[in-house]
Amino acid sequence: MSDSSLTLGVLGGMGPAATVEFLAKLQAYTPAEKDQDHIRVIADINPKAPDRNVPGTNAGDVLAEMAGALRGAGAEVLAMPCNTAHAHADVIQRASGLPLVDMIELAARAAGQTGAMRVGVLGTKGALKLYREYLAAHAMGLVALPPERQEAFMQTLYRIKAGDLGDAATREMQGYAEELRKAGAEVLIAGCTEVPLVLDDRDVRLKLVDPGDLLARQCVAVCLGWEPMPHAPA
Template sequence: MSKVLGVLGGMGPAATVAFLARIQALTPAEGDADHIRIIADINPQVPDRNRQPDAAESVLGQMAMRLRDAGAQVLAMPCNTAHAQAAGIKKAGLPFIDMIAETTEAALTATGEAAPRKVGVLATPGGEALYTRSLQARGCRIVRLTGQDRETFMGCVYAVKRGDTGDAARAEMRRLAATLVEAGAEVVIAGCTEVPLLLTAEDVSVPLVDSAEVLAQACARACS
């Protein structure tokens, strides 16, 4: 029997809407009734996950409990950075699909051959820290942006949040991905849900693992 999915969203709104569309597209269905029932809290007012982690965890915990009380049976959150606050979400007592763990597993099999030794990550500082721990625990070395490129990346993320997915932002994200490949990345993780709104697999010369796509697939498996 299918399960009701609760989505903690709004970080940011465009990425959440794209994530919901991915779940719909990835769910095997012959008609309306075959799709997953989803209860989504798209809350753009969640405090900044990098600057106010304690406040963010409190709000996310409240969101999780409201989703549970509304009928959700499984929880997911299409925001990599906010997984640092997963402890607050888990207090709701529901299964929580771990986006970082799922994406790490996908990255390790992305080449179709031996697991990559170096994995590039396009993520916020908080998301990067989560992927560093996850990848290192699996024996992989993370390749990250350095210097001004880190600020450029955050500029691209905030461009998406204000509705700018134009050519300039797309070109910068392609350049940043290429920088990771040049530094030795055998796979690149789109470790921020804004990244795939600017970057496609065709834009990168090595496999691109879209964390939002991976999470959507995991939700379809868990709830169908």
């Protein structure tokens, strides 16, 4: 394998377990016969970044600072295994001058390739807003939980962030997924990186798109030159 692969910068820690899972997939999807065949990864696992789900925090400023530091450390392309934080994608790219591999676009494209017209998304309010826009650009509609069930989903999500990966969390996520199916969803997107920690295809009755998995695969392809670099910010 060529040693000319690009260096990947990872804005992580949102949350830490999801970042570790992403890094494990990145390593697993890289074809390598020896250590030197792997991609160089510079990761800032920063769980101190403000909660992306709380309005009025300075999450964008913190993420921009992280991105700039990753470039200073040698990163050539960025990835961020957090759906909600992609609301700050523009400022991250402007601050660093580096392109960001867009996991929301990857997931929307994958959902479209199934032929579905209505896509159920398990995600935060911020992630749902992003997915609604991206899916509309691909001529698809978003199916979301009703407000009271969205609040219950967030409570489950924060339990997972606190380390609860048990059967109860899986059953609750299965329940939310089934509600989306009954509401007309034809495919599901795990629109928060904590969701796949407790839920996979075997747990649901629809195809489950995992944006973090797609992100890891795309980062390998970009860094090894199999896929073109994302467009750099102007």
